[in-house]
Amino acid sequence: MSKVELNDKKIQILEVAEKLFSEKGFEGTSIRDISKMAKINIAMVSYYFGSKERLLEALLLYKTSDLKLQIELLLHENLEPLDKVNKLIEIYINRINCNRGIYRILHFELTSKKREENLAAFTELKKGNLKSLETIVKEGQSKGIFRKDVIIPLITPTIMGTFFHFHMNKPFFEELLNLNTETLYNDYIKNSLTKHIQQTIKALLVYEN
Amino acid sequence: MSKVELNDKKIQILEVAEKLFSEKGFEGTSIRDISKMAKINIAMVSYYFGSKERLLEALLLYKTSDLKLQIELLLHENLEPLDKVNKLIEIYINRINCNRGIYRILHFELTSKKREENLAAFTELKKGNLKSLETIVKEGQSKGIFRKDVIIPLITPTIMGTFFHFHMNKPFFEELLNLNTETLYNDYIKNSLTKHIQQTIKALLVYEN
């Protein structure tokens, strides 16, 4: 069996690694933790991926492949600008929420280190997504629906940032909002939090003084 | 000399710890790193703070002690609700921007429940700040200025999250917005980013369908 392709066992390791990295951080997670939870021998990580660092690389590539496509598809749908924005928010939140771990790593773990070869691919992804958002917003502006003094590159930080801050303070909000179970927590994100972000961005885009 | 109070040497250790924690994370920073950079003996950290975990605790308390006071002062100022919200945002952003390191730690390291329990004091701080925000918003609602279907606990995530996402993607926005120098970057935060957040929250609070 090849060591480059992703077989079931490698994927299993990646899934466990994502879970643990997102819970305890990259440095805070040991290969022994991973191998124990994935029920494989410690040496298998090195055997499959070469090193812990290369495991992280493989994990990033594994998880960040098809978001761009999803957004570009939305771009060409026949929808009103506001509906497109709302759907974009939904895609973003759902996407990040389903891949919490990897986005946590991307935003916090990777920025602290000097991993520019990995960041380059990710930067291109971000630029493309911003371009898509710009297209949607300018469409709404030219239709006279959206106001024109909005700084478009700062919209994404508000969307993503709101989610991240919420999720990063998970224990705090779990207690505050009585989200005792994982289901309750996920439902709150899917409904209330997503709605809050949509409401916020809508207000920002269409509100007139 | 007492071990509880903060003398110059303890403060020196805390400053170094903040710098290294923010650069390399909590797990990624060793006590040897800290002691080397602070030019003290390895044992001094344990001697002064007891453990690495308690050093983090001391660091958090050291850096987040007077924010609560600052916000409670604002609460009793004679200002319109919207002006209070705007000033609150200004306080938050300025505050976080001046203490980037520590807030990075807070977001990055405090996600695990286990650690959150150790830092109950900080949770209380957050609750108090939320209470203050609630007071301001409800004041605006009772005056008929703010809409009433806003989820107040989600306002802070939008304020803080927007800043954090921006700052976490510093290299990306530096290139995108041509913020070539540190001064340009800081000015952008102080002016454009802060204004964007204020504009967003204002729209969220006063926008009517």
Place this chain on the structure above:
DNA sequence: GTTTAATTTAAACGCTTGTTTAATTTATTT
């Protein structure tokens, strides 16, 4: 069925970690 390759394993490697010890230096008090 034998040979060859791929997978899996337990054990050990060298190194770093956070913390503790006990001795020494420095400062304070009597």
Place this chain on the structure above:
DNA sequence: AAATAAATTAAACAAGCGTTTAAATTAAAC
């Protein structure tokens, strides 16, 4: 000046780390 307390140090500690080894097991090829 002597006695006591505080600060600082080098060294050692056990535990955990990522990684490597070499042997054992399983699968594939001939």
